[in-house]
Structure formats: C-alpha cells, structure tokens
Amino acid sequence: MAMTSETHTLAATAGHAPAPAGRIVKSLNHNWFFKRCDDLATDVPPAAGNGAPAFPAAQWESVNVPHTVRLEPLNASGGRNFQGVCWYGRFLSADPAWAGRTVYLHFEGAMQVCDVWLNGRKLGRHHGGYTPFVLDVTDMLRPGDANLLVLRLDNNDNPDVPPGKPQAELDFVYFGGLYRNVRLEIVHPLHVSDPVHANCVGGGGVFVTYPLVSPERAEVRVRTDLRNAGVEPRSCLLRQELFDPSGSLVASASDDLDVAVDATCDQTLVVERPALWHPDHPHLYTLRTSVVEGCETVDCVDTRLGIRRIEFSAADGLAINGAKFVSIGANRHQDHPYVGYALSDAAQWRDARHLREAGFTSFRSHYPQSPAFMDACDALGILAIVANPGWQFVGGDLFQQRALHNARLMVRRDRNHPSVLVWEAALNESDNRALAGALHSAIHEEYPGDQCFTAGDRNAHFAGPDDKGADVPSAWDIDYLHNDGTKPYWVREWGDAVDNWSDQQSANRVARGWGEWPMLTQTRAHLFRLDELRDAHHGTKTDDGRRLAGACLWAGIDCQRGYHHQPFYGGPIDAFRLPKFDFYLFQSQRPPTGPTGGPMVFIANFATFLSPKTVTVFSNCEQVRLVHGGRVVEVRTPDSGHRVAHPPFTFTVEQFSGEQSTMYMTGMGGPGSAPLELLAEGLIDGAVVASHVVRPPGVARKLAIEVDFSGHSLVADGVDFVRVHARVCDQHGTLCPFADDEVRFDTHGEGVIIHAPGANPVRADAGIATALVRATTVPGRVHVRAEAFGLEPAEVELDSVPDVRGAAATG
DSSP: OOOOOOOOOOOOOTTSOOOOSSOEEEEOOSSEEEEEESSGGGSSOOBOGGGOBOOOGGGSEEEOSSOOSSOOOSOOTTTTSOOSEEEEEEEEEEOGGGTTOEEEEEESOOBSEEEEEETTEEEEEEEOSSSOEEEEOGGGOOSEEEEEEEEEEEOSOOTTSTTOSOGGGOSSOOOOBOOSOEEEEEEOSEEEOOHHHHOOTTOSSEEEEEEEEOSSEEEEEEEEEEEEOSSSOEEEEEEEEEEOTTSOEEEEEEEEEEESSEEEEEEEEEEESOOOEETTEEOOEEEEEEEEETTEEEEEEEEEEOOOOEEEETTTEEEETTEEOOEEEEEOOOOBTTTBTOOOHHHHHHHHHHHHHTTOOEEEOSSOOOHHHHHHHHHHTOEEEEEOSOSSOOOOHHHHHHHHHHHHHHHHHHTTOTTEEEEEOSOTTSOGGGTHHHHHHHHHHHSOSTTOOEEEETTOOOOSSSOOOOSEEEEEGGGGGGOOSSSOEEEEEESOOOSOTTTOOOSSOOOGGGOHHHHHHHHHHHHHHHHHHHHHHHTSSSTTGGGEEEEEESOSBOBOOSSSSSOBOOSSBOTTSOBOHHHHHHHTTSOSSSTTOOOOEEEEOOOSTTSOSEEEEEESSSEEEEEETTEEEEEEOOOSSOOSSSOOEEEEOTTTTOGGGTGGGGTOSOTTOOOOOEEEEEEETTEEEEEEEEOOOOSOOEEEEEEEOTTOOEEOSSSOEEEEEEEEEOTTSOBOTTOOOEEEEEEEESEEEOOOTTOSSEEOBTTEEEEEEEEOSSOOEEEEEEEOTTSBOEEEEEEEEOOTTTSOEEO
16 A cells, blocks of 8 residues: 655744745655665664664665666576565755755655655555655654665565566566655645645646647646645645647636645636647647745646547547557567666666657556656657556455555556556456456546546456446457457557467567577568458458557567566567567558658668578568669569558579678678679659668678667766667678677776676677666766677767756756
8 A cells, every 4th residue: 555644844944044936856866875685684774763774874885776676687587586675775965945845755666565764763665666656754854964764675476466476477577676766846835736645536736638629729627736734724826837849838727726725726728729649740738837826936847748639439449639540569568688677767768769669659568667658658659558567366355455556546647648548457367357347447536537448358347337347448469359349449469479378489489699580480470460450450350340449569678577487589679679670570560751650671681691582671662672782683562462551572582692692791702893782772652762781791800889879868867878789790890690709898987887697798699799888977978898809899989968857956
C-alpha cells in the first residue's frame, strides 16, 4: 500500500526573508551513499537514536540515482541478477526560507519494497517497484544540512507484491535499486495538490480531458484540485493558460476560489483550429496552471498535453481524431546491459527514439514505464498501452489489494499523457477472474468519461452485474482471429512462436551476432506474421478483420529473462540497441512520406564470400534498382504473394561469392579493378529517393568509433551514458561482420567507462564492440579511445551538456 503522512508545516524562523514565490523543484538524484547487503549479517546497519538505521558514510559507496543495486554481466538471465536488500542514505538541506511552506518527497520508482526514515523517524513503507509514491515531510525537516534520509530496498521474491511470481519463474527480470528519479517539491501552503499524494478517486492535481475535438474547434476541460495546508481559509484566483506548440497563448480561463482545506475547480478552454495530436504529427501544448493570491503567484504547474480524440468500434477498430488508424507496435522491457533498470531520462528517450525509428507507433509492457519514457512517447508519437505489473500470477487478498492500488496509481500518474491509449485492466496471462472486474471499475473511476478504455484477456471473465469485460479485448499472438466479433481488438503480443516453452528455440529468436542467414530467417518469420495481421485487418480470412486496432510485437528490444538462462533474442533491436536486419523490415512498413515517415531502402546482405546470392532488400519505395559492381542487376517492384503494405524485394546476383569479389579490398586486386559493391536505389515515380551501399569487407585493419546519441546529447548528471560502438573495419572503413576481436576502451575528461563484469575489455560481436560511457556531473569534453591487438586504434571526442532537468528549478 502507499505510504501516507499528515500534512504539517515548518516552524516559522524569525529574521529571514519571505519564502520565494512559486514552486521549487529540487532534484535529489545526487550525493547518495549506498550499501548492498551480500549476506544477512549486513542487512541492518548500526542503530542510531530511536532504533532508526544510521550509516557510516565513509564506509559506503558514493552514488547518484537512477542507480542499480549491482552492475550485472551482459547475460543476467536465469536468476543471475542480484536479489536481496540494499540501503541508500543522503543528507538533505532545508533552506530556512522554506518556513511556512509544505515539502513533498517524490519517488518515481524504488525496487520493490521500500522503507523510508527521515531524521530517525520511520515514515512508512511502499510496496511495488513500478509505481510512484509521495510523502509530506514538512514537519520532519530541520533548517540546515543535517537532515538524514535513509532507505532500505528489498527486491527479493514476494508473493504479496505484484508481479508476485518468483523471478526464477518470470519472463522478465526486475533489477534492484533506487532506479528512478527522486526530488523534493517545496510549495506554498496554498498549492495544486499532487495526484498521487492526494489519493483522490478521479481527481487530485491537474486532470485534463477533451469533451469536444475537431479540426475547427476543441474544448479542453481542466479539473484542478487545490490544497490549503494552512490554518486559515484562503482566497485565490485560479488561472489556466494554454500555449500552442510555437509558444503562443491560444486560450485562457480564470476563476475566483475560496479554499478552506481542499477545493476542486472545473474550467473549460476553447481552442480554435487546434493542432491535433496524432502519431503522425504529435503536436503538444503546454497548460500553465497558476494560483494567484492577491498580486502574488503562489504556485504554478506546467502540464504538457496533446489534444486528440480516441474512438474504438466493433466495425472499424481504432480511430484517432476521426481517422482510422492501425498501429504496429512493440513490447518493451526497460532493462539495459550492465545497469539493469537504472536508465537516465535521456537514456529512456533514446530507447523511445530507436523504437520510433523502427516504425513502431505503439508500445506495451508488463508494468508502467518511467515518466521520461512516457514523455518521449508523447513527443515522438508512440501510443501507450499502460499495464499493471504482473505475469502469470494472481496472489491472495493482500496481493490483489496492491494490484488494485497499482491500477489507480498508474492512472493518476499517466492520465494527462496524450500517448496513453489503453489501460490494461488485467494481470498478464493470468486467471483474472478474482479481480478483473475490480480493476476495470477502478480504472474507469479514476478516469471518468468516454475517453477511458481498458484492455484485458479475450477470455477473461469479468465479475459484475453486466459481465461485459474489457473495452478493448487483447489477445496473445494470432488468437484474435477467433474473436466473437462484438468488440474491437488489440493484439498485445505477436510474432514470438517457439518450439516449446521449455527449450524456447524458434525462427524469430535470433541474436545479431549469429550472422546474416539467421537474421534473414528472423525477418521471414516476422514477415509471415505481418501478412497474417494484414489479413486480419482487411478481413481476407475473417469477416470481422477491420476490428483490429493494433498489434505489439513481442518484443522490440532484446531483454533479460528470469526463468531461462538465455536472454530473449527476438527483438529487431539487440540489447545494445543495434539494429538487426529485422529492424529494416519493420522500418520499411512506415509511409514513404510524411513527418514520421520517409523513403528508405536497406540491403540485408553482408556481401562476403559466405553471403547468399539471393539478395533481400527492404524498402517502402515503389521500385528498387540493384547495382552490383557498377552493373544494373534489375529494377524490381515488390515481391508478390505478400499482404503487407511494403513487401521486400528479392534479387539474384551472379558470381556474388566469387573469390575476386573481395580481392580488391585487400590490395591484391589489379589497378583499376571495379569495386564489386552492392548499391540499392529506391525509386518513386521513377526518381531515386533513397539509397544504400554495401561494400565487401576485406581483412580487418583498424577500429572506427560511433557514438549512439539517438537525438539526445550526453547529460552531465553523473548517471546518463551513451553507447560507444567500436567497429572492426578493413582499410577502407568497411565493417568486418564476422570479427570478434577483444577491444579495450579508455576515457579521459568528463566521462568514465561503466566497468561491469566482462564489460571492458569486451569481445566484438558481429564486428562491433560496445562500451557504456557515463558522464560525470561536470559538463565538458569526453575523450574515448578504443584499441585491439593488431588493429589501428580509434578515438573520438564528445561533449556532455548541463543537467537542465535535474537542476533545481522554480516554476
């Protein structure tokens, strides 16, 4: 259950300046001390006064958060991740100018049972590593720097805490640690409440809905909950201002309020000719909510929103703003090599960017994702299916109470995100009969109106007088072909077929390092399933196929598993976020025009002695021209026999494997010998709009470095990292795709290598070795060097940027 505490105020301190106007947001991500308990003897630190834990800071590790309980090897599957207890502690400074203000302590996520002490007083316990919790710490802070905050975290198996199932039997891994952001919010006694702390069904904080949406006119309804933590009633002006994507004020509303303890105000803003949010054009507005007392703005909260209307129907599936939309998305687990769950906000953005570049327009997971990932989905146009933590397990009464509480928390936290499409009112692949009806009702209570949609297993029995089940039934794999025809459908997982659930071998589970033949097999397996989805959408196999609203691949990025010693390899993107051939199959399904599309062409072939003569090209163009060694092989239209929007193109290359095909790369070819490279040109209306070149690799001679920024600079917050890929290349810079040289990385300046087990040096996989370079807390230049025996080393310089989001800010 969530922790709660009464609201108190700091004692007034005479002789100090008045408290600053507005809301102060202070990051607590830095300057933590950490201790992992590798055995039970270290589970409880020495006691301080009143039996509260203390810590000898000099003996504990200094860390920043997000933080993982332990750096893990590249393969952390099969129960190899740390499970147990760890401790965090830090000192808080309380400005005397905060006297008379209310102070909230926010945790975005702590895995998974968290006990909290402040200044020797236990504040409570939070159960659940995927949901936020907020504490009012006003009366426990002392002016000065001597406030001691201590946390005990436990990610051991716990059948009373969702997901509940032992990790050794779980299809994913939940890594321990204080792995999401922590902050203080210091507010005026009269302030906009926090939706998590307020614990108000269907309310708390700022809640935005859209009763009317059209290209000509939109109504934005804002429900605001105000809290008065003072003794006397207060009067104020509540003002709403809506700014469009360019920053221009487009609508406003104001109301006078009297607030004794709590007050709720509904206001409507009218927007003429709104820029509507849609995955193809994710326009975002900013709503500024101001509380004005007299002539002073005492509180101000900004809410980013997107104006859109969602409709589901049994006849046509999903419509966004009146236009039919079928989404092909992917499931996503939030783990990353070495650091587990401890991804910075910028790293979350990069993951979303990779998925969107693959062409995915929606995502789903088995638990709520980080707020930063949700922000990225809003900005990039990725629809979200937000799910309760769970997988093939329903526990007893206490477990079920906490599952219901998780459902309410995830709605309160994420309800204003325009990306949220559906709330999953079920525990994944479980017998939900005991609580599915309650989950469905709780979500609709938290989000009243016609823009709340729940999902659940197709065959889940929902308790209740109507027994109608979820709004949008969801299914595993192609099971949707057997639906009863009464509702729209969402395929929550598809594309992952295995020989059996013990051995788990399949044509779609392919590691990038296995090479081109296995990767081509993966693309064929997913293409077959994409054709089935297209059949369902167009009704060629059933009369009700248009009910398909969307489908999420299992899964978009390779990830760790608890119950199997081998990671999941079925993603189009590998664990280091490098694309497989499969990535380009999915990317080719995006439209060739438009703000989130664009023409593309990709040759799925290494052009080596071992490569197939049958060359597969993925493209969303009308035609593809393949050129081999300067000679046009053929100009082709897409292959026949497929139902996807953009089938692949298949060519045959004569003597592709001949020994002369790579001789020139090693310097053994004669003067003027033609490079037998492959060139694919994508044509629309006869014009070349995209191209891709594959050059035959020669002998490995040198390293080359690439830095994966994915549209977001390295942030100097002491936590953010970028992936640095050292590519093993021939003398002309062509990747040697079978190279497995051992590469060592080194850094100088404001960045360090994350030294997990086996992380440095690291052996190249399919010609690429990857290191994680983490920024310090000082913005500046980072110099990275990679070297390997027998190869010319490579160096790169990059710059980290100031931590703007993490810095203290006044709103």
